[in-house]
Amino acid sequence: MIERNSRVRTLKQNLALAAAGVLALGLGLSACGDDDKADAASGDGGPEKADIRVWLNGADTPDAAREWLKTTFEKDHPGSTLTIEQQEWEGLVEKLTTSLSSDSETPDVVEVGNTQAPTFTSAGAFSDVSDELGDWGGDDLLQGFVEGAQVDGKTYAVPYYAGSKYIFYRKDLFEAAGIAVPTTMDEFVQAAIDLKAANPEPANFSGFWFPGQDWRNGVAFVWNAGGDLAVQDGDEWKGALSSPESVEGLETVQALMEQASGAAKDGNEENPQTPFCNGEVGMLSAPGWVKGLIEDPEAGCPDMVANLGVFALPGSDGEPAPVLLGGSDIAISAKSKNQDLARDVVGLMLSDDYQKLMAAAGLTPAKSSLSSELGSDEFAAATIAAASNAKLTPAAPGWAEVEGSRVLEDLFVDIATGGDVAELAAAADEKITDQLN
Secondary structure (H helix, E strand, O other): OOOOOOOOOOOOOOHHHHHHHHHHHOOOOOOOOOHHHHHHHHOOOOOOOOEEEEEEEOOOOOHHHHHHHHHHHHHHOOOOEEEEEEEOOOOHHHHHHHHHOOOOOOOOEEEEEOOOHHHHHHHOOEOOOHHHHHHHOHHHEOHHHHHHOEEOOEEOOEEEEEEEEEEEEEHHHHHHHOOOOOOOHHHHHHHHHHHHHOOOOOOOOEOOOOOOOOHHHHHHHHHHOOOOOEEEEOOEEEEOOOOHHHHHHHHHHHHHHHHOOOOOOOOOOOOOHHHHHOOOEOEEEEEOOHHHHHHOHHHOOHHHHHOEEEEOOEOOOOOEOOOEEEEEEEEEEOOOOOHHHHHHHHHHHOOHHHHHHHHHOOOEEOEHHHHHHHOOOHHHHHHHHHHHOOEOOOOOOOHHHHHHHOHHHHHHHHHHOOOOHHHHHHHHHHHHHHHHO
């Protein structure tokens, strides 16, 4: 997440407190190999008939997929019902922390952001689904998502969908300024600067819209330069933003924020369609589903829609840059009394029929073999290209605390306001290292 346009399946404010709560509550089993507890939590598979509760978040899952899931499950399981309960991303982790620890209140199947999964898998909140992976797609599943939900070689959540970011741009403004679609990172940075210079009105016009808190787009420039957010060192993790490579990427971020962006220095990336439709943006980086928000008749920007183009953010080598791959996992509550039926639900959600409905809504499907279902137009091509080199946040069990502490938002705001990049990165690394260990 995503609110569809503001997430790319990363954590929300106050996550540090919630993550600590997950571990403190002791959710009923150890994901790190306590098999006796796991068996007790899962029971004997549960009854043959039951009322199954599925938590889906925000508006990302299209109505057609929801209806198909309910109808198909209830047809395949006479006497059982399936109820989809929509949750909001804001406050989700806190709500999951409470519900997943309750024998009576837990849902059976839950959607979680892909960066939330390590916290809950490490706490033992989800059932081991390793034996089902082959039937659900095996190597065809998005492997980065699978790996991010594994502990000690066992898998506790599976990919639901992904959404890598690409660049939306105004074709008319490019043409007026004589700017070609960039094919390298250097060309992209120069195009962003030139585009702002060519459009002095409105005063807050952005050649590349880059609000100060937006580390989720900013990390692409760090990765492109060969840096990282954090790296594993033996049994511990440490912040890596102060490495020479990371600093180089952050200096590119600062150049874009200072010379190409008119976005608020302390703003966030929510609702990018609003400044775009207000004529304040030449380029922005966002997940593919933002196209629907821009094209929504209620957005009121037909001129922008008529001139809307897309391309994958280019890297320094001319290949797509490594952008953040956001998205969601699905998992079965370890405390669900309906383990077998819940597994059947997850199997349906990973079926080709269901995943094709997700792809039709612009969401990158959980199976690599279905990427062609996104279509063949320039938007689909950009989605596929952007996903080809996309990366995930570090798979550290404590990563949720880093995001929840907002250390990254604070870092990028300080960079946007002209701070010394190397000094700021070193200070951020100290905080990140402390939070991860």
